[in-house]
Amino acid sequence: MTNFLILAAEEGEHVITAGDGGWWADTAGLMLVTPLIAFLAILAVGKRLKHQGGEIAVAALAVNLVWATVLLVMNMSGGVLDQTTFEIANIGNGLVFELGWVVDGLSIMMYFLVNLVGLIVFVYALGYMHGDVRVPWFFAAFSLFAGSMLILVGAPNLMQMIIGWEGVGLASYFLIGFYWDDLDNVRAGNKAFMTNKVADIGLILGAVILGVTLGTFDFAQLDLESVAHNEALAGVAVVGGLLLFFGAMGKSAQFPLHIWLPDAMAGPTPVSALMHAATMVTAGVYLMARTFPLYENLAQEARPWMIAIGTITLFAIGLLALVANDIKKVLAYSTVSQLGYMMTAVAAGGYTAGLFHLFTHAFFKALLFLGAGSVIHAVHSNDMSDMGGLRKHMPTTFWTFVVGSLALAGIFPLAGFWSKDEILATLGYEGYTLVMWIAIAGAFVTAFYMTRTVALTFFGEYKGHGHPHESPRIMTGPLVALAIPSVLFGLLNIPGVEIPGISNFTEWLGVREVTMGDHHAEGIDFLLAGSGLLAALAGVGLGWMIWGKDRASQQERDRFEIPLLYPLLRRKYFVDDAALGLVGATTGPVARLVDWTNTYVIDGIVNAVGGGTKFLGGLVYNGLDQLGVDGVFNGLSAAADSAGSALRKIQTGRVQQYASGFVAGALILIVLFVFVI
Amino acid sequence: MIVNQFLVLAAALFAIGIYGLLIRRNIVLILLSVELMLNAVNINLIAFESMLDTPEAIGQVFAVFVITVAAAEVGIGLAIVLMIFRNRQSANVDDLNLMRW
Numbered sequence: 001m002t003n004f005l006i007l008a009a010e011e012g013e014h015v016i017t018a019g020d021g022g023w024w025a026d027t028a029g030l031m032l033v034t035p036l037i038a039f040l041a042i043l044a045v046g047k048r049l050k051h052q053g054g055e056i057a058v059a060a061l062a063v064n065l066v067w068a069t070v071l072l073v074m075n076m077s078g079g080v081l082d083q084t085t086f087e088i089a090n091i092g093n094g095l096v097f098e099l100g101w102v103v104d105g106l107s108i109m110m111y112f113l114v115n116l117v118g119l120i121v122f123v124y125a126l127g128y129m130h131g132d133v134r135v136p137w138f139f140a141a142f143s144l145f146a147g148s149m150l151i152l153v154g155a156p157n158l159m160q161m162i163i164g165w166e167g168v169g170l171a172s173y174f175l176i177g178f179y180w181d182d183l184d185n186v187r188a189g190n191k192a193f194m195t196n197k198v199a200d201i202g203l204i205l206g207a208v209i210l211g212v213t214l215g216t217f218d219f220a221q222l223d224l225e226s227v228a229h230n231e232a233l234a235g236v237a238v239v240g241g242l243l244l245f246f247g248a249m250g251k252s253a254q255f256p257l258h259i260w261l262p263d264a265m266a267g268p269t270p271v272s273a274l275m276h277a278a279t280m281v282t283a284g285v286y287l288m289a290r291t292f293p294l295y296e297n298l299a300q301e302a303r304p305w306m307i308a309i310g311t312i313t314l315f316a317i318g319l320l321a322l323v324a325n326d327i328k329k330v331l332a333y334s335t336v337s338q339l340g341y342m343m344t345a346v347a348a349g350g351y352t353a354g355l356f357h358l359f360t361h362a363f364f365k366a367l368l369f370l371g372a373g374s375v376i377h378a379v380h381s382n383d384m385s386d387m388g389g390l391r392k393h394m395p396t397t398f399w400t401f402v403v404g405s406l407a408l409a410g411i412f413p414l415a416g417f418w419s420k421d422e423i424l425a426t427l428g429y430e431g432y433t434l435v436m437w438i439a440i441a442g443a444f445v446t447a448f449y450m451t452r453t454v455a456l457t458f459f460g461e462y463k464g465h466g467h468p469h470e471s472p473r474i475m476t477g478p479l480v481a482l483a484i485p486s487v488l489f490g491l492l493n494i495p496g497v498e499i500p501g502i503s504n505f506t507e508w509l510g511v512r513e514v515t516m517g518d519h520h521a522e523g524i525d526f527l528l529a530g531s532g533l534l535a536a537l538a539g540v541g542l543g544w545m546i547w548g549k550d551r552a553s554q555q556e557r558d559r560f561e562i563p564l565l566y567p568l569l570r571r572k573y574f575v576d577d578a579a580l581g582l583v584g585a586t587t588g589p590v591a592r593l594v595d596w597t598n599t600y601v602i603d604g605i606v607n608a609v610g611g612g613t614k615f616l617g618g619l620v621y622n623g624l625d626q627l628g629v630d631g632v633f634n635g636l637s638a639a640a641d642s643a644g645s646a647l648r649k650i651q652t653g654r655v656q657q658y659a660s661g662f663v664a665g666a667l668i669l670i671v672l673f674v675f676v677i
Numbered sequence: 678m679i680v681n682q683f684l685v686l687a688a689a690l691f692a693i694g695i696y697g698l699l700i701r702r703n704i705v706l707i708l709l710s711v712e713l714m715l716n717a718v719n720i721n722l723i724a725f726e727s728m729l730d731t732p733e734a735i736g737q738v739f740a741v742f743v744i745t746v747a748a749a750e751v752g753i754g755l756a757i758v759l760m761i762f763r764n765r766q767s768a769n770v771d772d773l774n775l776m777r778w
Contacts, residue, residue, distance in 0.1 A: 653777025655770055656707075659698055 021080040024070050025103040029084060031067050031111060032101055032154050034060040035147030039140050046136030053136040054126045057143045061119040064150070068111040075108045076502040079511040083220060085156050094215050101154035102219070105511035106289055106355070110153035110282075113359060117278040117366050118146045120478045124370050125270035127474035128377060138178060138268065145171035145271075149279040153286060157217035158207040161290075165203065165251065165283060169196045172280050175271040176264045188266035195260040199250020203287075206243030209236050210294075219290055220513045226293040227514045234298045241299030244291060245306050245347075252284025254343055255313040258336045265328040265382075269373030272328055276335040277366035285339065285358050288346045293514050296349065306347035311435050314340025314442045321449040326382045327372045330453050334408065335365055337442065341423055344435060350426030351518040352506045356493050357423055359505070360415035363489060364407035367482035371401035374475055375457060378468035384456040386464035393468045398458050400479040405454050407486045409447035410536045412529075417536075418490030421529045422521075425495070428528060429519045436528075440535045447539025455547035496523035683724035690717035704758045704768045708751060715747045 021028070038060035046053025074080050085100030101107075122142065129135050148171055152164025169192075177189025211217040213236050214225060225233050248254070253261040261281070265272055275281060288295070288306075295303055318337035324330045338361050346354035374397040379386055391398045407414035410421075420443060427436040462468065470476065493505035506520040690713055697710030719740045726736025762768050 651777055653774040655773070656699055663695055663699065 019074070019078055019080055020082045021071065021074060021103050024067060024074065025080055025082040026084060028067055028071060028082075028103050028111070029101045029154070031064040031115070032147070032150045034063055035143040035150065038143040039147060042136055042140040042143060046139065051126055051135075053139040054122070054129070057139045058119065058122045058126070060143060061115050061122055061146060064111070065115040065119055068108070068115045071103060071108045072112045075105060075508045075511060079503075079508065080104070080108065081511055081513070083156050085218075093212075095211065095217070097159055098157055098218075099160050100156045102156045104513070105509045106286075107153055109355065109359060109509055110286060111150065113282075113362050114146060114149050114153065114278045117362050117482075118274060120481050121270050121274045121277075121366060121370065124273075124373070124475050124478035125268075127472050128270055128373055129268065132268070134178070138175075141171055141174040141178070142271070142274070145175060145274065145279055149283070152283055155219070157219060158211055158222075159217045161287065162200075162204060162207060165200065165247075168251070168280055168283060169193060169200070172196075172264070172271075172275060175275075176267040178267050178271065182266075185266040188260075188263040192260035192264050195257055196250045199247050199257055201247075202243045202245070202250070203247025206240045206245075206247060209243065210240040213240070222291060223293040223512065223514045226297045229297060237294060237298035238301045241291070241294055241302040242305065244287060245302065245309075248284030248287045248343070249309065250284070251287075252281050252339045252343060253313075253336045254284070254309050254340065255317060255336075258313065258317055261336055262324075262329045262332040265326065265332055269328065269369060269376060272332070273366045273369035273373065276332070276369060277362040281335060281339055282358050282362065285342045285346060285354060288343065289351060289355055292346065292351050292516060292518075295347070296351075296517060303347050303349075307344055307432065307435060310340045310342075310344030310347055311438050312340070313337065314344060315438050315445065318442050318445040318449070322445070322452065325384050327375065327384050327387070327453060327457060328369070328382055330384075330449060331365070331368050331372060334368075334446065334449065337446065338365070338408070341420070341439065341442070344439065345423040345426055348427055348430045348432050348435070349518055350423060350430070351516045352493070352509055352520055353419070353422040353426040353518070355509055356505055357419035360407070360419040360486070360489050363482055364404040364414075364416060364486040367400060367404035367479060367486055368408065370475070370479055370482065371397050371404060374471040374479065375401075375468075377471055377475070379464040380466075381464060384453070387457045387462070388460040388464075389458070389462035390468060391458040393462070394458075394470045396470060396476040396479060400476075400483045401458070402454060403483045403486055405450040407490075409450050409540060410443050410532060411447075411540070412533055413487075413490065415486050415488070415490035417529075417533065418494060421524075421532055422493065422495075424528050424532050425521050425525055426519060428525070429521070440531055443532050444535040444539040447536040448543045451540045451543025452547050455543065459547075494524070495521040678728050680724045680728050683720055687717040687720040687724070690714075690720065702769050702771055704761070704770055704773075705755075707770065708754045708758070711754075712747060712751065715743055719743055 035057075038056045041056050042053035046056065049055060071080060080103055082103040083100065085098040087096050087098050089097040091097055122139075125139070125142065129138055132138070145168065148164050148167025150164075152161055152168060155161035155164055173189050173193040176192050177186050179185045180189075207217065210222065210233070213232050214222060214230070216222075222233075226237070249257045261276075264275065267275075295306075314337050317333055317340065321330045321333035321337065324333060338357065342354040342357050342361070344354075345357065374394065375387060375390060376382055378390070378394060378397075381387070403414070407416040410416045420439075424436055424439055427433075427439060492499070498504065510516050694710045694712075694714030694717060697713065698707055701707050701710060722736040722740045722743070726734065726740075729736075758768060761773065765772060
């Protein structure tokens with residue numbers, strides 16, 4: 001076990017004195033294993049429990065949340081920096097394979113986020129999944145999902161991160177295809193898995209290139225060497241950085257690898273909530289933040305590409321949310337768009353800005369998904385044309401959903417306003433003015449589609465079947481629990497405002513081995529914040545004008561048909577078609593070639609080898625085995641048999657015959673002893 | 678001291694015992710013959726002990742052992758004979774040929 005600790009990390013003008021976290025940091029690794037223990041425990045005994053294993057999953061995350069909260073409080077009031085690793089294997093060439101956990105500002109933020117959002121979603125799932133099929137398997141895979149994400153965010157090196165990365169991919173495959181009775185859901189799971197696999201190649205190649213060049217996979221070393229401008233690392237930094245980014249594009253659903261995320265809505269709604277808030281899609285942004293010093297110092301040339309991808313994602317995919325009819329797909333496209341914001345911010349040098357948006361977004365996106373789940377639970381349909389007028393029937397769901405929507409739209413003073421403003425400020429400060437204006441336009445689009453969603457779902461006349469009613473307390477409770485941070489957590493990082501007693505988000509997120517060196521504004525830029533807010537308000541206003549007012553003909557007005565654009569959006573920019581076409585066109589001939597090779601070449605070889613082996617086998621069987629080995633043993637046993645038959649006649653059962661033999665033998669011996677010897 | 682007369686007596690007794698063991702058909706008499714043979718050995722042991730006069734009196738000790746074993750042997754032997762007679766109404770060894778192949 002190695003423990004290292006750097007006592008002071010400089011962050012802007014503040015000097016943070018970090019402690020090593022003591023016992024809590026030394027045992028933080030517990031958080032990485034409890035969900036995996038829960039996974040096995042649920043598989044073993046889940047069926048026999050009252051909630052079919054849900055209580056085990058909830059208990060595991062509740063235990064974790066204690067650790068995460070203690071560490072968060074310690075980090076807020078002084079900083080915690082610690083790393084524990086165990087050497088598992090020596091790979092050779094100086095490379096070792098280590099597992100362990102990091103405790104620093106970034107990982108503590110993620111521990112807290114994953115465990116808190118995870119716990120709330122798990123509790124919600126107790127109600128949502130009640131009476132559904134395969135509940136123990138659901139909670140087992142759910143625990144695996146959270147556990148893999150904790151392994152990922154606790155990773156001290158790229159190797160462990162890949163393990164967690166693949167674990168998250170696997171668990172998401174299980175959960176997206178959870179209702180596997182329907183072939184479409186299986187296809188959605190496959191699509192997610194394959195798209196992620198394409199991106200994973202980038203991650204693995206990038207990890208190998210950087211790790212072999214540096215001689216270690218350790219993130220702390222990577223950060224330190226990046227800051228020190230290590231020459232060997234500088235040579236591969238751009239390639240390695242872009243490959244890592246390609247990996248992040250898959251998990252964080254950046255254009256054009258975003259295609260799996262909307263389809264991933266096939267899973268149960270709590271899965272979507274967890275996937276979009278805390279576990280899966282944040283992994284890519286987290287990877288970029290974890291390796292941030294690399295991009296800040298050595299891989300600067302990679303950044304324009306990353307910003308371009310992020311900007312396309314945040315705006316173009318946001319537009320897709322306008323034409324989706326499935327409430328969950330609207331939210332999915334919204335997530336992709338928000339991930340574009342985060343990725344753009346981190347790529348532009350806004351370490352804090354990107355992660356702050358990740359942090360706040362997790363709460364209100366989880367809230368929106370759970371609210372959507374509550375609605376779906378009530379009307380038994382995902383389609384917004386089956387909803388409407390639910391405001392009166394489901395008041396708690398309605399109000400919390402509105403809070404989440406306003407937070408996402410970036411309305412003052414909710415969390416989304418502050419984090420989006422932070423991103424805009426960073427983009428402006430770093431000189432990406434055009435990107436900043438696109439981001440402001442994106443804020444308009446966000447507010448626009450969220451207004452549409454709220455209007456179509458909760459206002460107007462109810463168009464579905466049956467009588468919808470409010471969900472049980474176990475489902476509305478988590479909604480309220482998520483609405484509170486959605487409102488308040490933006491206050492953690494107001495520019496120029498210090499909360500007494502605790503350090504603000506920028507400071508405690510900057511507790512790393514090296515200084516992050518990103519910009520945090522000293523005060524609020526009212527012009528910029530105003531522009532962002534104005535764009536959001538315009539979006540809400542325009543959306544309300546189109547979908548809010550004329551309630552009777554709401555559905556007809558949903559078709560805001562702009563020639564060219566509308567069909568383009570409906571076909572999702574043809575990216576899905578292109579991907580399918582590409583896969584079809586390339587894999588078809590390859591598959592046929594492989595089939596031909598298989599039938600005529602490999603089968604031929606296999607048959608020849610098989611025939612030869614059969615002939616040799618026959619030879620050995622008939623010649624050696626039957627004649628040789630068996631002959632010897634049969635002969636021996638026959639000899640023993642006949643000898644036994646001959647000798648047993650001596651045994652007559654007459655005692656006096658034996659005695660005669662005995663006396664005769666004794667006499668012979670006497671004669672021998674006395675007369676011969 | 679001369680031991681010849683004792684050795685002659687013991688040899689005669691032993692020969693009578695072997696004769697009885699091989700010729701007699703009654704199990705009780707066979708057992709008696711065995712006793713004769715054992716006592717012939719005892720006479721030999723005592724005779725040689727008297728001649729050699731060892732301080733530990735090994736001959737007498739062995740004779741006592743033989744008597745003890747003989748007593749035990751007769752006890753078990755007669756019990757077996759009794760059981761055989763009860764089951765088969767016969768004490769003739771020619772009838773006891775069950776212990777064969």
